[in-house]
Every structure is written in C-alpha cells, then in structure tokens.
Amino acid sequence: MLTRYYNFRLKYIDLGQRQIRVSKELSEKISAHPNKNAIFDIFTLTIKGLDINPYQSKESFNADYHDLLFNDWGIHHLHLSNEKKKPTDYFHTRTGDLLFVRFTNEVAYFLDIKSHKDKNVWSDTDLIRIIQKNWADTIADKEVPNVKWTPDLNDEEIGILRKKGYLFGVNVDDKAYLLLGHGQASSGDNMMAGRMADETWRWVGDNKHLLGTDLALFKSRLREQLSI
Secondary structure (H helix, E strand, C coil), rough: HHHHHHHHHHHHHCCCCEEEECCCHHHHHCCCCCCHHHHHHHHHHHHCCCCCCCHHHHHHHHCCCCCCCHHHHHEEEEECCCCCCCCCCCCCCCCCCCEEEEEEECCCCEEEEEECCCCCCCHHHHHHHHHHHHHHHHHHEEEEECCCCCCCCCHHHHHHHCCCCCCCCCCCCCCCCCCCCCCECCCCCCCHHHHHHHHHHHHHHHHHHHHHHHHHHHHHHHHHHHCC
C-alpha cells in the first residue's frame, strides 16, 4: 500500500513557484496552436506556483496506474483544455494534443506538443533529443560514457519492453542514458516509490517508541514523511 501511495505521490506535481524553460521546438508551435491560451495559462500557473495538476490525466491520481513514461524518463504530460465537464470537477477535459514537461523543484522544462494518436507517443526518443539540444546539462549525470547499449532499441521496442516490466538504457544520438527517471520495477511500480516505502517503514521502526509517549508527535512526523 505504501508503494502504491508513493506511485501517486511522485506523479503529483508539487505546488511551488518554478522558473520555466521552453524548448525551441515548442516555441515554434505555440502561436499557431488552437490551445495556445491553455498553454499560456499553464506557464502562468507554473511561474506563480499554483496547481497545474488538473491538467494531468485522471489516471495520475490512480495509485494503481503506472505512468511508464514518467517512471522511465521523468516526463509528465498535460492536457491542453481549460474546460471542465462540470464546474465541480477537479480535472480539465482531455485533449488529443498533449504538452510534455520535465519538472524539478525549481524549474519546469516544457519540451513539446505531441498528439495522443501519434505512434509511440509514450516512448518517442525525440523528447530526450529535445532535452539534449536545449538543456543537455540537465541530463548529463544520466549519461553512461563510452557505452552504446545493445540492442539499439527503437521507439516501438522501448514501449514494448516497458510494458513487459523491463528496465533498460537507451541510445539517443550517440549518447547512452540510464535511469533518466526513477526507473520501474518488474511490477510496473516506480522504483523510487519502492525505496520511499522502505524508508517510511524504517522510519516507523526507528520512531515506534513515540506511539506510547507522544502519539501527536508521531502522527505529525509521519505526515511529514508521507509529504502530506
């Protein structure tokens, strides 16, 4: 259950002001895009540190759903609508076009817009190529020098192996990468989610004495551990 919780927690985009960086490839598409207003609203919300999770898929809040693109490469996808089916809905309506973004605590890197219907959209190495061309330094620590992975997987093969639960490296333009995201276990779970679950159980073991001496403090610190 803890692993499943952290599966959700890692997909959730924390609120907090971020700088934004927009790739050259995306910049060239925005002005003519029919959903440009939603794109600019996402930029504004990101800069202000407000909630952009309503632009995510509903499955992002499903702890049992494995976002394989996020697990493998650390890339989120956002829908491009400001509309909701009902005013009380949390999530915005889905769109065919998706905005791909890589987040850190300080910066949001807006990569590209791709259609949900594009072949291999979830395993398109062009997304990594865009990071290489615009912000190579942000993934330099994920590069494995003097290596070329064998076999040299194409986009379709990457998608197939992900669905089968494999963890593997990828080659993109003569550079080899491993663990651009957190990685995935054979179960499909985010590997970092498993580590965080282990850390939480370890924390409970180290602090179980508080259950009998200061239950309120135990609960407060547990909430911090769970990022609630």
